[in-house]
Amino acid sequence: MKAVLFDLDGTLIDTAADFIRIIQDMCREEGREIVSAELIRTQVSEGARAMVQLVYPELDSTDPIFLAHRQRFLDTYGENIAVDTDLFQHMPALLAQLEAHNIPWGIVTNKPRGLSESLLQALNLTERCAVLVCPEDVRHTKPDPEPMYLAAQQLSLDATEIIYVGDHPRDIDAGRNAQMYSILAAYGYLPLAHKDDLAAWQADCIIHSVPELQQQLQSLLKLN
Structure with missing residues (x-):
């Protein structure tokens, strides 16, 4: 990975x-x-x-x-895009660890590009984010694998070398469809209709907090 x-x-x-x-x-x-x-x-x-x-x-x-x-x-x-918005607690440390090991991180979202770019700029993440793929960039959005393949292409990596983290079934489906290692972020905004049976999402891994996610990434990426 x-x-x-x-x-x-x-x-x-x-x-x-x-x-x-x-x-x-x-x-x-x-x-x-x-x-x-x-x-x-x-x-x-x-x-x-x-x-x-x-x-x-x-x-x-x-x-x-x-x-x-x-x-x-x-x-x-x-x-008013970032009045009460911020990275999830402990996420700054996770991103800093990835960057310290020269592991690129990026975003694949169904959020419109204008709003996504404004949000990243407001949180001073624009220069740190290696790739941003939004609905306007593709013909088919998640759960289709097209945005995942585009992100992999922009990173000059094969999709199978990438981990994808999401909190919606379409995120997991998109990651699986692209043969990425998919992680279900159960601390996120789980949709009401799908939150009671997380195993049914068929993610490679389910985590319930950002520290737990960091531990999982450390193992997958073989970080010291």
């Missing part, structure tokens, strides 16, 4: 607090029941549509009114 790729939200970076704040503010503005932070957290990896649907469950996601609410959500998030 020669490199590590991460999913972004819920795996590398803890973005939930900002999404929770914005969604709950939307509830207050509309005079609607406040959606719980825990429920919002389970929908983060499902994207903006799923989070906004929590506020407006009666609206179809193709309804122009719903689309306007979704755009308002995205605009608000883009303008």
